[in-house]
Amino acid sequence: MFGIEHIAASFNIAYNLNVVSIETADEFMAPVNNIVQINNNDHPPKYKVTIVGSGNWGSVASKLIASNTLKLSSFHDEVKMWVFEETLPSGEKLTDVINQTNENVKYLPGIKLGHNVVADPDLENAVRDANMLVFVTPHQFMEGICKKLIGKIRSDAQAISLIKGMEVKKEGPCMISTLISQQLGVNCCVLMGANIANEIAVEKFSEATVGFRGNREIAENWVQLFSTPYFMVSACQDVEGVELCGTLKNIVAIAAGFVDGLDMGNNTKAAIMRIGLREMKAFSKLLFSSVKDSTFFESCGVADLITTCLGGRNRKCAEAFAKNGGKRSFDELEAEMLQGQKLQGVSTAKEVYEVLKHKGWLEMFPLFTTVHEICTGRLPPTAIVEYSEHAPKFPIALNPDTFQ
Template identity: 30%
Template sequence: MASLRLEPPPPPPPSYHFLTASTSSSATQLHPRRRLPTYNLSLQVQKFPTNSRYVLCSSSSTSINAPSDGVEPQSSPPDEPTIPPEEGSKDSRKVVRVAWEKLVRWSRSWRSKAKTDILERTKKVVVLGGGSFGTAMAAHVAERKAQLEVNMLVRDPQVCRSINDKHCNCKYFANHQLPENVIATTDAKAALLDADFCFHAVPVQFSSAFLEEVAASVDPGLPFISLSKGLELNTLRMMSQIIPKALKNPRQPFIVLSGPSFALELMNKLPTAMVVASKDKKMANAVQQLLASKTMRISTSSDVTGVEIAGALKNVLAIAAGIVEGLNLGNNSMAALVAQGCSEIRWLATKMGAKSTTLTGLSGSGDIMLTCFVNLSRNRTVGVRLGSGENLDDILSSMNQVAEGVSTAGAVITLAQKYKVKMPVLTAVARIIDNELTPTKAVYELMSLPQVEEV
């Protein structure tokens, strides 16, 4: 009769002993005073730092647990955990290198399969509006293909001559050279004739009147890519509603382009990422092909409402962020205000049918961060000057560009009432703009709101 003698554990710390048996016999629970049946066992002892415990394990992962006082038997423990490589070690660097190489291979494979037929087939693009962003987009598209004709429809004859004679927009980018295939005109019919795509860069509040004037020259199948952000006063309409209404064509193809993008940085060819949204997936993919380049990433979306409403409301929030800066309220206040503003935008947008994921993407959080925190933002600049004590009329008269948030603020509050959403921060901005509340008083009232659960 063979017996199994178990060695007692070493002095503290206590150890956990595993005895591995190379046998196919069924497991038998051990007891300190119970004799074992006869087996030919090959035993291997492994120690683990835990309470003193004896466990007999077969090579087929069958285990025998010897419980200590009052403790129920346990199943066999898992295999020893794999210890990750130490940071900075050769193994960790290899993991990082392999992951990066996989990403690069995937990127190359994707680029090799990416379609370029849209760009190859496109012969003419028209940009409506000669402002900073319209000019930057015209330059970007023109550089995609030298044979592409890019027409800019502008109102100012001086800007028109500057673009055609000096290849620069003397009003906004006097020091930036435009590609030679960018041509300016004041003739709507000539600009729109045979165009394959149309970029709409006219400010929202002037869009209806402008489009009604040129409607007769617009082909009913011409895709309109909206660069304008905001809500139309009184009607509360977004560009997806304004364009087909003004053109008297409910089927006019519509795409919205949005995301964190300053015109100056586009002109400087700095890396930029944006999103195109359309209910027509093929149309969104076509615009993606037209615009995507080494310096511009273009994502696609079907959430037109989410992209548009985020683009409109972030301008109002940027004014609030500027006011905090102008009042020197500090970084804590800035972070709290922008976070609250993001929540308010999400509440309203989702009530209007937007996807919450859109609001955390490029056209949502991305655009909000850029507009609220960077000095190049027109709307933030308005807020800073309001917080510093300047009069709104003086601020607007001194600017050569439109700050859409000023006009949009009142429309946002009307929308909030329509959808029964409370928006304290954006409402405060609207009251400041209407001269019904001073920035300092607005801060006091916001801080005095009831303490509620975060949602």
């Protein structure tokens, strides 16, 4: 029986042997062991980390990062975490409780974050001294957050986004990492993967992918900051591909939830996931020709799709929606079932639908289109499989090689 230590050890051996590099990986099968080794300089820079966001995933990220800043000489011990202030039923402020108990009692109860995590309700104060910014908030809030931070961050700051979603503007879709880079003038990587936060919080083995553009050294810093024996992080030079995988899988998870709610069975769910993966790949490549096939075989791709369709909150809420025949809105279900967390799949489906409609691609993406129309009440939940009867209308069904 192999434990986490054995798995981690095998990963480390593979890294040290440099068996496969990112550049030489087979086009269709990305390497599992592609974390780049960090070069330790005699006088490494001291990095200060701030996490912008304190929900379920943001709190787990703070736990991962705080454990590493204590061990790594190139990082300051303290990790700031910006908290959108809330008053708890007890009358206490959430920030005060986090700092007193070292626990986010609302979004991650029962888990200690690390004594070096400091919650701060003042956004500008939280980021003031940081040169490594971790963004992990619902994507619909990011434009407002970025506007508040313009001119307020260090000139040498670098960022990473753990956010799934996109902004749709008149000129076209804008990925969250692009929004951060453009508004704040920083290099922004992304981290996505098969990461159900509560499982990572209790240190169950998981993987993630850091997507980066051109600066390998920056990617190495992020890999080092997040990696633990139970959370293995690899790097992939494909920001758009990694980010779109993390974004689009939530739409497919909504579809999987409809299937579960209607008790359609595992065969149907597997079919929906396969069609969804195909549409994820096709949509990504139409938006960004640079997206790599190999990215879809990383943790951010097929692995994240599987875990989200099996156990994520988007699937859970969509299941409840279908069981009620679409009579209860997603806003109502979100408020009742997620305890303050945000549902990303419904808003992402709307944003993707707007892109498809604007570009005349609706018939090329029947699953994405159908999910949005069910969410908005135009179609019943049972339509999630009925669209396949009209498959000959859709080029993607007729010609699987269209987007390869």
